[in-house]
Amino acid sequence: MEQCSSLGKTALLIAMAEGELIDTYAASARDKGFAVTYGKVGSMDIQKIIAAIETAARREGLVDERYRSQHALYHAILDALQGLGRGQIQLGNVLRTVGLRFSIVIGPRTLKDTDDLWLAVGMYGMIGAPIKGHEHEVCGLGINHL
Amino acid sequence: MEQCSSLGKTALLIAMAEGELIDTYAASARDKGFAVTYGKVGSMDIQKIIAAIETAARREGLVDERYRSQHALYHAILDALQGLGRGQIQLGNVLRTVGLRFSIVIGPRTLKDTDDLWLAVGMYGMIGAPIKGHEHEVCGLGINHL
Amino acid sequence: MEQCSSLGKTALLIAMAEGELIDTYAASARDKGFAVTYGKVGSMDIQKIIAAIETAARREGLVDERYRSQHALYHAILDALQGLGRGQIQLGNVLRTVGLRFSIVIGPRTLKDTDDLWLAVGMYGMIGAPIKGHEHEVCGLGINHL
Amino acid sequence: MEQCSSLGKTALLIAMAEGELIDTYAASARDKGFAVTYGKVGSMDIQKIIAAIETAARREGLVDERYRSQHALYHAILDALQGLGRGQIQLGNVLRTVGLRFSIVIGPRTLKDTDDLWLAVGMYGMIGAPIKGHEHEVCGLGINHL
Amino acid sequence: MEQCSSLGKTALLIAMAEGELIDTYAASARDKGFAVTYGKVGSMDIQKIIAAIETAARREGLVDERYRSQHALYHAILDALQGLGRGQIQLGNVLRTVGLRFSIVIGPRTLKDTDDLWLAVGMYGMIGAPIKGHEHEVCGLGINHL
Amino acid sequence: MEQCSSLGKTALLIAMAEGELIDTYAASARDKGFAVTYGKVGSMDIQKIIAAIETAARREGLVDERYRSQHALYHAILDALQGLGRGQIQLGNVLRTVGLRFSIVIGPRTLKDTDDLWLAVGMYGMIGAPIKGHEHEVCGLGINHL
Ligand SMILES: [Mg+2]
Ligand SMILES: [Mg+2]
Ligand SMILES: [Mg+2]
Ligand SMILES: [Mg+2]
Ligand SMILES: [Mg+2]
Ligand SMILES: [Mg+2]
Numbered sequence: 001m002e003q004c005s006s007l008g009k010t011a012l013l014i015a016m017a018e019g020e021l022i023d024t025y026a027a028s029a030r031d032k033g034f035a036v037t038y039g040k041v042g043s044m045d046i047q048k049i050i051a052a053i054e055t056a057a058r059r060e061g062l063v064d065e066r067y068r069s070q071h072a073l074y075h076a077i078l079d080a081l082q083g084l085g086r087g088q089i090q091l092g093n094v095l096r097t098v099g100l101r102f103s104i105v106i107g108p109r110t111l112k113d114t115d116d117l118w119l120a121v122g123m124y125g126m127i128g129a130p131i132k133g134h135e136h137e138v139c140g141l142g143i144n145h146l
Numbered sequence: 147m148e149q150c151s152s153l154g155k156t157a158l159l160i161a162m163a164e165g166e167l168i169d170t171y172a173a174s175a176r177d178k179g180f181a182v183t184y185g186k187v188g189s190m191d192i193q194k195i196i197a198a199i200e201t202a203a204r205r206e207g208l209v210d211e212r213y214r215s216q217h218a219l220y221h222a223i224l225d226a227l228q229g230l231g232r233g234q235i236q237l238g239n240v241l242r243t244v245g246l247r248f249s250i251v252i253g254p255r256t257l258k259d260t261d262d263l264w265l266a267v268g269m270y271g272m273i274g275a276p277i278k279g280h281e282h283e284v285c286g287l288g289i290n291h292l
Numbered sequence: 293m294e295q296c297s298s299l300g301k302t303a304l305l306i307a308m309a310e311g312e313l314i315d316t317y318a319a320s321a322r323d324k325g326f327a328v329t330y331g332k333v334g335s336m337d338i339q340k341i342i343a344a345i346e347t348a349a350r351r352e353g354l355v356d357e358r359y360r361s362q363h364a365l366y367h368a369i370l371d372a373l374q375g376l377g378r379g380q381i382q383l384g385n386v387l388r389t390v391g392l393r394f395s396i397v398i399g400p401r402t403l404k405d406t407d408d409l410w411l412a413v414g415m416y417g418m419i420g421a422p423i424k425g426h427e428h429e430v431c432g433l434g435i436n437h438l
Numbered sequence: 439m440e441q442c443s444s445l446g447k448t449a450l451l452i453a454m455a456e457g458e459l460i461d462t463y464a465a466s467a468r469d470k471g472f473a474v475t476y477g478k479v480g481s482m483d484i485q486k487i488i489a490a491i492e493t494a495a496r497r498e499g500l501v502d503e504r505y506r507s508q509h510a511l512y513h514a515i516l517d518a519l520q521g522l523g524r525g526q527i528q529l530g531n532v533l534r535t536v537g538l539r540f541s542i543v544i545g546p547r548t549l550k551d552t553d554d555l556w557l558a559v560g561m562y563g564m565i566g567a568p569i570k571g572h573e574h575e576v577c578g579l580g581i582n583h584l
Numbered sequence: 585m586e587q588c589s590s591l592g593k594t595a596l597l598i599a600m601a602e603g604e605l606i607d608t609y610a611a612s613a614r615d616k617g618f619a620v621t622y623g624k625v626g627s628m629d630i631q632k633i634i635a636a637i638e639t640a641a642r643r644e645g646l647v648d649e650r651y652r653s654q655h656a657l658y659h660a661i662l663d664a665l666q667g668l669g670r671g672q673i674q675l676g677n678v679l680r681t682v683g684l685r686f687s688i689v690i691g692p693r694t695l696k697d698t699d700d701l702w703l704a705v706g707m708y709g710m711i712g713a714p715i716k717g718h719e720h721e722v723c724g725l726g727i728n729h730l
Numbered sequence: 731m732e733q734c735s736s737l738g739k740t741a742l743l744i745a746m747a748e749g750e751l752i753d754t755y756a757a758s759a760r761d762k763g764f765a766v767t768y769g770k771v772g773s774m775d776i777q778k779i780i781a782a783i784e785t786a787a788r789r790e791g792l793v794d795e796r797y798r799s800q801h802a803l804y805h806a807i808l809d810a811l812q813g814l815g816r817g818q819i820q821l822g823n824v825l826r827t828v829g830l831r832f833s834i835v836i837g838p839r840t841l842k843d844t845d846d847l848w849l850a851v852g853m854y855g856m857i858g859a860p861i862k863g864h865e866h867e868v869c870g871l872g873i874n875h876l
Contacts, residue, residue, distance in 0.1 A: 008283030009162055009270070016155055047387040054387075054421075067426045068846055068875040074421065075805070078379075078386065083229025083286060087516075087671045088527050089380050094516065095485040095492075109282055116798055118282065124155070129492075129512065134505040136255055136264065136289040137154030140229060143282040145798040145875075193679040200679075200713075213718040214554055214583040220713065221513070224671075224678065233379045233808075234819050235672050240808065241777040241784075262506055275784075275804065280797040291506040291583075300867030301746055301854070308739055339533040346533075346567075359572040360700055360729040366567065367659070370525075370532065375813025375870060381526050401866055408652055410866065416739070428839055428848065428873040429738030432813060435866040437652040437729075446721030447600055447708070454593055521667025521724060525817045547720055556720065562593070574693055574702065574727040575592030578667060581720040631825040638825075638859075651864040658859065662817075662824065673818050 001025045005111040007034070008141050011122030014038050014103040015139070026103075033114070034107035035062050042099040044092030044130070046085075049100065050077050053121060057104045062119075072144045073104070076121040079142030084123055086138075091127075098138065100125035106146060117146040147171045151257040153180070154287050157268030160184050160249040161285070172249075179260070180253035181208050188245040190238030190276070192231075195246065196223050199267060203250045208265075218290045219250070222267040225288030230269055232284075237273075244284065246271035252292060263292040293317045297403040299326070300433050303414030306330050306395040307431070318395075325406070326399035327354050334391040336384030336422070338377075341392065342369050345413060349396045354411075364436045365396070368413040371434030376415055378430075383419075390430065392417035398438060409438040439463045443549040445472070446579050449560030452476050452541040453577070464541075471552070472545035473500050480537040482530030482568070484523075487538065488515050491559060495542045500557075510582045511542070514559040517580030522561055524576075529565075536576065538563035544584060555584040585609045589695040591618070592725050595706030598622050598687040599723070610687075617698070618691035619646050626683040628676030628714070630669075633684065634661050637705060641688045646703075656728045657688070660705040663726030668707055670722075675711075682722065684709035690730060701730040731755045735841040737764070738871050741852030744768050744833040745869070756833075763844070764837035765792050772829040774822030774860070776815075779830065780807050783851060787834045792849075802874045803834070806851040809872030814853055816868075821857075828868065830855035836876060847876040 001024070004010050014025045014036065026036045037060035041052035054063075054073060063069040081089050084098065091098055103122040108114040121142040128135025147170070150156050156175045160182065163171045172182045183206035187198035200209075200219060209215035227235050230244065237244055249268040254260040267288045274281025293316070296302050302321045306328065309317045318328045329352035333344035346355075346365060355361040373381050376390065383390055395414040400406040413434045420427025439462070442448050452463045452474065464474045475498035479490035492501075492511060501507040519527050522536065529536055541560040546552040559580040566573025585608070588594050594613045598620065601609045610620045621644035625636035638647075638657060647653035665673050668682065675682055687706040692698040705726045712719025731754070734740050740759045744766065747755045756766045767790035771782035784793075784803060793799040811819050814828065821828055833852040838844040851872045858865025 003164065003167075006283060008285070012158065012162065012270075012285060016158065018149065021149075046382075046385055050387040066846070067420075067428075068848075070421060070423075070426055071428070071875050074388075079232045081386075082232040086225045086228040086288070089382065089386060090484075090527065093385070093484055093531070094519075094527060095488040096512075113279075116796070118798075120283070124158075128505075129508060131508075133259075134508055136509070137152060137266070137287065138289070139154065139158060139285065139287040141283065141285045142232070143284070145801050192674075192677055196679040212554070213712075214556075216713060216715075216718055217583050217720070220680075227678075235674065235678060236776075236819065239677070239776050239823070240811075240819060241780040242804075262504070264506075274797075275800060277800075280800055282801070291509050295748065295751075298867060300869065304742065304746065304854075304869060308742065310733065313733075338528075338531055342533040358700070359566075359574075360702075362567060362569075362572055363574070363729050366534075371816045373532075374816040378809045378812040378872070381528065381532060385531070405863075408650070410652075412867070416742075425843075429736060429850070429871065430873070431738070431742060431869065431871040433867065433869040434816070435868070437655050441602065441605075444721060446723065450596065450600065450708075450723060454596065456587065459587075517670045520670040524663045524666040524726070551717075558721070562596075571697075575590060575704070575725065576727070577592065577596060577723065577725040579721065579723040580670070581722070630820075630823055634825040651858075654859060654861075654864055655866070658826075665824075673820065673824060677823070 001028050007105055007107055007109050007118055007120045008143055010034055011103045011105040011120035012141055015101050015122035015124040032111060034105050036105050037062055038103040040101050044097045046089055046091055053077050053102050062104050062106050069146060072119050072146050076119050076142035076144040080121045080123045080140030083140030084138050096127055097130050098125055098127045119144050119146045147174050153251055153253055153255050153264055153266045154289055156180055157249045157251040157266035158287055161247050161268035161270040178257060180251050182251050183208055184249040186247050190243045192235055192237055199223050199248050208250050208252050215292060218265050218292050222265050222288035222290040226267045226269045226286035229286030230284050242273055243276050244271055244273045265290050265292045293320050299397055299399055299401050299410055299412045300435055302326055303395045303397040303412035304433055307393050307414035307416040324403060326397050328397050329354055330395040332393050336389045338381055338383055345369050345394050354396050354398050361438060364411050364438050368411050368434035368436040372413045372415045372432030375432030376430050388419055389422050390417055390419045411436050411438045439466050445543055445545055445547050445556055445558045446581055448472055449541045449543040449558035450579055453539050453560035453562040470549060472543050474543050475500055476541040478539050482535045484527055484529055491515050491540050500542050500544050507584060510557050510584050514557050514580035514582040518559045518561045518578035521578030522576050534565055535568050536563055536565045557582050557584045585612050591689055591691055591693050591702055591704045592727055594618055595687045595689040595704035596725055599685050599706035599708040616695060618689050620689050621646055622687040624685050628681045630673055630675055637661050637686050646688050646690050653730060656703050656730050660703050660726035660728040664705045664707045664724030667724030668722050680711055681714050682709055682711045703728050703730045731758050737835055737837055737839050737848055737850045738873055740764055741833045741835040741850035742871055745831050745852035745854040762841060764835050766835050767792055768833040770831050774827045776819055776821055783807050783832050792834050792836050799876060802849050802876050806849050806872035806874040810851045810853045810870030813870030814868050826857055827860050828855055828857045849874050849876045
């Protein structure tokens with residue numbers, strides 16, 4: 001994580017981190033100038049995943065009350081959900097459920113070129129049937145200009 | 147990477163690693179019992195990306211000559227490409243190009259339950275217009291039973 | 293609208309018209325020989341939008357009780373919904389809502405060639421988050437042979 | 439059916455058979471070494487169709503309790519549903535309903551090469567509006583390695 | 585085939601038939617009042633498959649020179665291709681190839697209700713990597729009002 | 731057009747206008763404070779349509795050389811292309827061609843709330859088989875924050 005200087009990788013590494021590493025990674029990213037938040041959500045409803053991420057972003061001040069920042073976030077979430085759903089942005093409707101860790105990171109696309117703000121949404125977790133252990137990993141990354 | 151005990155995260159971390167870390171991560175994953183290969187590909191043609199990954203897997207012996215292992219790999223690649231393309235599995239046709247690092251990892255879904263073989267394809271890189279610097283990060287993960 | 297001689301543009305202009313212009317446009321289209329109806333619907337459920345359009349068409353006699361005319365209408369609606377949903381034909385499931393004005397127009401594809409009946413569905417409105425003002429315009433057009 | 443030596447055609451012919459032919463076809467397929475089950479399901483919910491097929495497969499022992507066989511079945515079902523939905527894997531959400539006969543067949547891809555196990559899901563039935571007679575035929579076939 | 589009284593099943597059975605059965609099935613369908621043609625096509629290009637089917641339909645007089653009948657055929661082909669492609673209507677672009685038998689059948693949806701003309705396109709064949717034997721079965725059915 | 735105070739409708743009306751009305755509409759929109767350009771493109775290649783629109787926007791100064799404005803434009807084009815393609819963002823690959831008029835409009839979403847910049851891409855034209863007269867109307871609208 002120390003060498004990580006790009007927005008999307010930062011988002012993915014935080015979403016994939018476990019235990020104490022999560023806070024360590026987030027702190028490291030903040031030190032470099034990224035704004036960061038993260039959280040967890042498990043659901044069979046896509047709209048609950050979107051709502052959890054939007055709520056986290058708003059609560060932590062990563063997006064403001066203006067529509068344009070929320071529009072940027074919404075479409076970054078939809079893009080990340082394409083990696084999650086791989087063909088259909090549906091969960092319960094196609095009899096599957098997901099347990100996710102997500103992150104939202106705001107900053108330049110890379111620390112080499114810091115005069116522009118972008119937004120990344122990272123997702124990492126397990127997707128599968130509603131049967132214990134019947135699941136495999138899944139991830140998603142969405143990037144948008146802010 | 148030391149703590150990483152799952153197939154998909156292993157594939158993603160290797161695809162996202164840079165410089166000497168790539169070999170270090172691959173070696174660490176092999177020590178745990180995963181079969182691993184990785185490579186790079188840049189193209190405006192989806193079929194060249196698929197071919198590069200299939201060729202790497204075959205050359206390194208991760209899939210054999212039987213159709214079933216190549217079928218498993220093909221669909222894992224397609225799944226990973228959904229995260230990459232986010233809605234269309236197309237590049238040059240929609241005037242975009244990609245520079246990727248990819249990995250293929252074979253092993254159990256998690257080291258806690260080693261009696262079953264699965265396959266993960268990880269992709270990480272830059273997607274964008276065919277103009278220098280006009281690009282952002284992208285990733286994909288596909289998982290299939292072997 | 294006076295110069296408009298094609299089916300799809302007629303449908304779009306009526307769907308996009310406001311206030312008294314709606315009736316004026318519809319009357320102008322009927323004078324040229326098009327059958328026209330229109331209406332409004334707001335919902336987070338795609339099926340309610342489909343039902344509202346199908347009901348309007350049936351009530352105004354634009355489609356009859358035979359399945360073939362309703363099949364033509366249904367697929368024209370689905371096509372228009374692709375422009376609305378841009379990738380997913382989903383609303384509430386992906387945490388968005390829509391307020392639409394729609395039109396159904398039946399006639400030749402163009403007044404220059406009147407010996408064939410086609411059907412157009414036009415949609416125009418606002419799509420966005422379930423938060424006041426957090427929305428932008430959206431449109432859709434579906435055309436089918438009758 | 440006597441000449442049928444391939445997995446997918448076997449699945450389709452059983453799903454399309456009527457009356458006594460269903461059992462005759464299934465018996466003929468079993469004589470050749472295929473494992474077969476079949477059933478009926480009508481619904482506006484995709485998840486009920488998936489559940490009906492998964493339940494039939496499990497009850498008849500075509501898949502065991504391990505995730506890998508259920509993963510193979512799940513993705514074969516999703517593939518077959520693409521033929522059914524033709525663009526959206528949705529039913530009630532887009533105001534349509536389906537009445538299906540389905541089959542699950544396990545065996546080699548073809549009797550000429552019997553050293554490998556694959557799985558086929560066949561679907562055949564009627565799709566349409568929730569109005570009697572307003573429907574047309576639909577089919578789907580999904581094939582996966584087991 | 586003798587008992588087959590519906591448009592779509594007729595199309596599928598002809599597309600799936602082999603050897604002399606093809607002509608026998610087509611003749612049986614014509615005796616019942618269906619117009620029928622069929623053919624073969626192998627390609628990595630979706631447009632060649634569409635062209636082969638459109639050419640067969642035109643040559644055999646199943647569609648006339650008017651756009652409406654060709655529009656009906658085109659969208660039935662696209663629908664059938666959804667079953668074939670299962671998520672992407674692409675072949676060579678995603679490094680796969682197809683060998684198909686197809687049929688076009690025109691008539692009522694069912695012989696019980698003969699006062700309406702519909703069109704069915706059936707497809708059956710093998711899809712896979714451009715490596716001998718690395719392929720599995722695939723099918724598609726598209727139905728449209730004429 | 732006089733009453734038109736919103737970004738997307740402005741884009742659609744300009745794309746749908748004919749003859750002298752095009753310039754009149756564009757001038758009216760510019761008077762209200764919108765930045766506007768428009769053009770024509772006919773092609774069987776999606777990438778040529780994207781390139782034509784991007785080139786027009788750059789030449790007229792609607793987007794600058796920074797990636798963020800070109801990213802906003804690119805995704806607005808892709809969104810508009812969903813209305814055009816209705817399920818597949820493909821033309822020649824699925825044996826169809828398009829003749830389009832397009833517009834790019836920059837400004838507030840509505841004149842009532844002018845403190846924010848958005849971008850709209852409107853498309854209107856004919857889509858069909860590569861046979862004269864075998865085509866019907868099509869439209870698309872994409873909106874993005876700038
Ligand atoms: Mg939007
Ligand atoms: Mg396959
Ligand atoms: Mg239909
Ligand atoms: Mg899976
Ligand atoms: Mg059409
Ligand atoms: Mg982008």
